[in-house]
Amino acid sequence: MDALSLVPHEQSVGAYLACAMFGAALLSAVPLAAAVVAGFVMGVIQTATQLQDPSLAFIPKVVATSSAILLFLPGGLELLADFFASAIHAAISGGALDPR
16 A cells, blocks of 8 residues: 555455555544644634634534535545545455455
8 A cells, every 4th residue: 555545555355444444544634633723723712712602613613624625525536436446346356355
């Protein structure tokens, strides 16, 4: 598995499962980081202004998370397409489903 590729080098079920877990973590990290940063910034602003309303932090988190998803959607879809194409090719050729 390369740095920015989810296609494993070996044709085993364990390698594909490891790549799938790494891909899930990689694709969910960007929106999660955007939400954490937006929540921290809004927490600092709420502390500085002494406005402790939970609804004030909701909208910036939604905007930050949505924009992160939209910004990284093309790259994420490309990673997923490569992974699923490799998995389907291995399954059809019998490489990943070999019980050895």
